[in-house]
Ligand code: 3PG
């Protein structure tokens with residue numbers, strides 16, 4: 557994988573770059589600009605090298621047609637503020653507006669194409685359709701830089717196919733993220749503890765199976781924990797439950813037992829009668845969740861135990877909140893886990909756009925952690941041992 561510095565003299569060159577600017581929005585207000593900030597170092601480097609820059613990015617999952625709700629306008633504006641350079645947003649992705657904006661660029665200037673997912677070819681499963689779109693992207697640059705770590709697990713035209721058409725390199729964000737992922741997968745200082753939360757077990761099946769081989773301890777919270785508690789034979793009341801995953805989870809228990817790994821589950825749960833921010837919370841033992849209540853966070857005893865497990869590790873990876881962290885009454889577990897990560901003597905990694913936004917919203921500073929990954933799905937797939945198309949293509953095209 558080449559670096560930007562391997563691309564040679566960029567003076568007067570036009571650099572086409574894929575960034576992940578998929579930020580959470582409330583209407584047109586960005587609620588967490590972490591991914592935009594994370595894209596600054598490479599952009600600044602390119603502009604400093606005398607290049608002009610054409611940014612490709614996506615927002616959300618529009619259905620392959622322009623939809624103002626998914627416009628990159630808020631991201632373009634914020635990026636411009638942070639770079640102190642106007643970001644000229646085209647009104648289309650590869651149409652007349654894009655061609656005009658790109659043709660008018662001078663060294664040191666930045667253009668952005670509208671949401672790449674407004675083009676049906678971007679996410680198409682048809683290679684030829686993707687390749688045809690990638691040709692249009694490639695016409696906008698002399699070289700291609702891949703810096704959207706959050707999308708490198710997607711085999712999409714602006715991530716994968718375009719890299720085959722231009723001299724390419726990984727940007728500093730992708731390089732940094734891959735370095736951290738390598739530390740986690742190749743030589744983690746032990747004990748290596750992985751904390752998983754979030755709603756669905758089924759999303760995390762493959763990564764759990766692989767982590768049972770690579771990590772020493774798996775700590776489980778969040779909505780998916782109720783499937784684990786159910787697999788222990790506990791009643792979980794009205795809590796989230798994926799009944800069809802219970803047998804798989806039992807298999808994890810057996811595998812952990814056989815290989816001497818630990819799966820740490822909560823011993824107490826914060827329950828409430830309804831899924832509402834102001835629903836009255838009660839703490840109950842994890843094996844005594846009342847039938848008319850649902851679990852919305854791990855309890856204080858579990859928070860303390862999880863924090864101990866985390867602090868005793870030399871490598872920690874965490875993905876997914878422990879409860880409904882955006883609601884004060886159910887944020888305790890997530891806060892405790894985040895706090896413990898800041899106290900790790902070793903490498904602590906917060907994985908994922910959503911987890912990263914959650915810790916910032918809880919008031920933690922980015923530099924309190926060893927690394928905050930901008931990629932949730934991408935980092936999980938990396939830990940799963942999968943080949944990520946957006947990274948593999950950079951290696952394939954080398955030389
Ligand atoms: C993300 O938000 O996880 C990335 O931007 C990728 O988005 P996607 O899951 O819609 O491909």
Ligand code: MG
Nearest residue numbers: 909910932933
């Ligand atoms: Mg996501």
